[in-house]
Structure formats: C-alpha cells, structure tokens
Amino acid sequence: xxxxxxxxxxxxxxxxxxxxxxxxxxxxxxxxxxxxxxxxxxxxxxxxxxxxxxxxxxxxxxxxxxxxxxxxxxxxxxxxxxxxxxxxxxxxxxxxxxxxxxxxxxxxxxxxxxxxxxxxxxxxxxxxxxxxxxxxxxxxxxxxxxxxxxxxxxxxxxxxxx
Amino acid sequence: xxxxxxxxxxxxxxxxxxxxxxxxxxxxxxxxxxxxxxxxxxxxxxxxxxxxxxxxxxxxxxxxxxxxxxxxxxxxxxxxxxxxxxxxxxxxxxxxxxxxxxxxxxxxxxxxxxxxxxxxxxxxxxxxxxxxxxxxxxxxxxxxxxxxxxxxxxxxxxxxxx
Numbered sequence: 001x002x003x004x005x006x007x008x009x010x011x012x013x014x015x016x017x018x019x020x021x022x023x024x025x026x027x028x029x030x031x032x033x034x035x036x037x038x039x040x041x042x043x044x045x046x047x048x049x050x051x052x053x054x055x056x057x058x059x060x061x062x063x064x065x066x067x068x069x070x071x072x073x074x075x076x077x078x079x080x081x082x083x084x085x086x087x088x089x090x091x092x093x094x095x096x097x098x099x100x101x102x103x104x105x106x107x108x109x110x111x112x113x114x115x116x117x118x119x120x121x122x123x124x125x126x127x128x129x130x131x132x133x134x135x136x137x138x139x140x141x142x143x144x145x146x147x148x149x150x151x152x153x154x155x156x157x158x159x160x161x162x
Numbered sequence: 163x164x165x166x167x168x169x170x171x172x173x174x175x176x177x178x179x180x181x182x183x184x185x186x187x188x189x190x191x192x193x194x195x196x197x198x199x200x201x202x203x204x205x206x207x208x209x210x211x212x213x214x215x216x217x218x219x220x221x222x223x224x225x226x227x228x229x230x231x232x233x234x235x236x237x238x239x240x241x242x243x244x245x246x247x248x249x250x251x252x253x254x255x256x257x258x259x260x261x262x263x264x265x266x267x268x269x270x271x272x273x274x275x276x277x278x279x280x281x282x283x284x285x286x287x288x289x290x291x292x293x294x295x296x297x298x299x300x301x302x303x304x305x306x307x308x309x310x311x312x313x314x315x316x317x318x319x320x321x322x323x324x
Contacts, residue, residue, distance in 0.1 A: 103250060131286055
C-alpha cells in the first residue's frame with residue numbers, strides 16, 4: 001500500500017497516515033464510529049477477506065486506535081472499540097464524508113447524514129473557523145514552519161489557487 | 163494499495179478515498195497546498211521515484227483534484243495546481259495534521275503550524291461545531307441513513323465509547 005514508511009517524516013500528516021495504516025483501516029474506523037463492535041460487523045460492512053481484516057484490526061490495536069474489550073453482553077466474543085486516540089479521528093472521517101458528499105457522491109446519493117444529537121439539526125461544515133466560530137476562507141489559512149513567527153511568503157492552504 | 167475498488171460503494175468516505183487514490187496522493191495534495199507547483203518540488207519533498215510521482219500526478223489530474231497549467235514565470239515547465247475540488251480537501255489535510263500533532267508528533271515536534279492570515283492567531287481546532295460556532299462533543303454527533311428522519315438507536319460518532 002505504501003512503498004516506504006512515513007514514520008521517519010516529521011510532518012504530522014504523514015505520521016497520521018502511517019499510524020492509520022491504510023484506506024481499509026479508515027473504513028474500519030468509520031464502521032467503529034457507526035457502532036460496529038465485532039469482527040463479523042466489520043466483515044459484513046467491508047466484505048473483505050478475514051485475514052485482511054484481521055491484520056488491519058491488529059495494526060489498529062498496535063497503533064492504539066482500537067482496543068479489544070470483552071463483549072458487552074457477556075458472550076465469548078471479543079469486541080473492538082475506539083480508544084480516545086481513535087475517537088479523535090472523528091473530524092477526519094467527517095471531513096472525508098463531507099468532501100465525498102460534495103465531490104464524489106454516489107448516483108443514489110449519500111448513504112448517511114450527520115446531525116446534532118442535542119438539537120437534531122444537520123451538522124455544520126467541518127471547516128477552519130476563527131475563535132468566534134466564523135468559517136474562514138481557505139486562502140486565509142496560513143502555514144509557517146513550527147516555532148517561527150514569520151510566515152513563509154505566500155504560504156497558505158490555498159496558495160496554489162492564486 | 164487497495165485490494166478492491168471503493169467506487170461502487172455508496173459511502174462518501176469510501177468514494178473520497180477512491181478519488182484521492184493513495185497516501186502518497188494525500189502528501190502530494192499537502193505539498194500543493196503548501197505551495198509546491200512543479201514536478202521537482204513534489205519529488206524533492208516526497209523523495210519518491212519519478213515514475214511513482216508521475217502516476218500519482220496523472221491520477222490526481224484524472225480525478226480533477228489537480229490541473230496542469232503553464233508555468234507562472236513563462237518557462238517551459240508545466241505546473242500543477244489544485245482545482246476547487248482539490249482545495250476543498252483542505253479541511254481533511256488540516257484534520258490529519260491536527261490529529262498527528264496531538265497523537266503522532268515527531269520527537270522534534272511538528273514541522274508546520276497553521277495560522278489565520280487575517281489575525282495572525284493560531285488556527286482553532288478543526289472540529290464539529292454547532293451553528294453558533296460552539297465546538298461539539300463527538301458523542302453529540304449523530305449518524306442516520308440519508309433521507310430518514312429517525313436516527314438509528316445509539317448511532318453516533320462516539321457510539322463505541324459507551
């Protein structure tokens with residue numbers, strides 16, 4: 001899947017990808033966030049070979065993204081649940097879903113919608129915002145080497161759109 | 163890298179991953195957002211084989227995420243820039259960076275920081291928020307099949323933490 005390891009890279013994006021492991025792993029995390037807890041849940045959802053799923057689950061446990069826990073109902077089956085580190089992947093999953101809904105939507109439409117469980121309202125966009133909650137233009141998102149105070153000239157998330 | 167295509171899946175997350183293509187592609191998109199425009203920029207940043215980079219760039223152009231444009235300085239070299247579809251991947255890149263800074267940071271610390279070009283302030287977290295800008299608890303993010311009004315019992319992005 002990768003031709004070299006990203007783990008030696010300093011970039012947090014590369015390091016995140018290294019820890020997550022693969023596309024399949026992201027779909028396993030998606031399913032876990034949707035409530036899947038058992039091997040059979042993940043296999044039914046993903047339709048992949050058992051040995052592939054097993055290796056992905058092991059890798060996610062090794063990365064401390066999933067943890068194996070006793071079955072809630074006391075049955076003999078182990079269950080898998082997200083760790084706090086894994087749950088923190090939520091914004092990434094939501095951002096992927098949001099982008100796909102806009103740019104890669106299935107002819108039958110999106111399969112899921114997200115909402116605010118407290119208000120019932122649809123979720124607002126996952127988007128960079130100012131401290132006051134105002135959504136930012138991507139071009140206003142600047143990038144600078146860590147620990148410096150002087151931004152790189154013209155650097156920014158939308159630099160290439162100029 | 164993937165053992166089957168996600169393109170027949172209805173899930174927008176899977177469809178996004180299919181279009182983006184690979185981990186390497188996400189790092190190419192990252193570099194484009196940081197200002198890389200030419201083949202040599204991407205190759206220097208990623209340190210991958212030319213044929214690998216070439217195939218990734220072609221795939222991103224085919225997916226309408228990157229576009230090939232004449233060099234800004236009028237030289238003979240083509241340049242690559244993000245399309246609107248590609249720039250919309252910004253929140254995903256930022257969310258990956260944010261997660262990596264928290265959970266996978268390099269011993270030397272993060273390589274980049276993001277800031278608000280208008281205020282100079284550090285970027286606030288990429289996180290689900292209410293219409294009023296208030297950051298939500300992940301457990302308050304509910305999931306329901308598209309087009310339905312009744313949420314699935316206990317469904318939600320943090321369902322598995324219960």
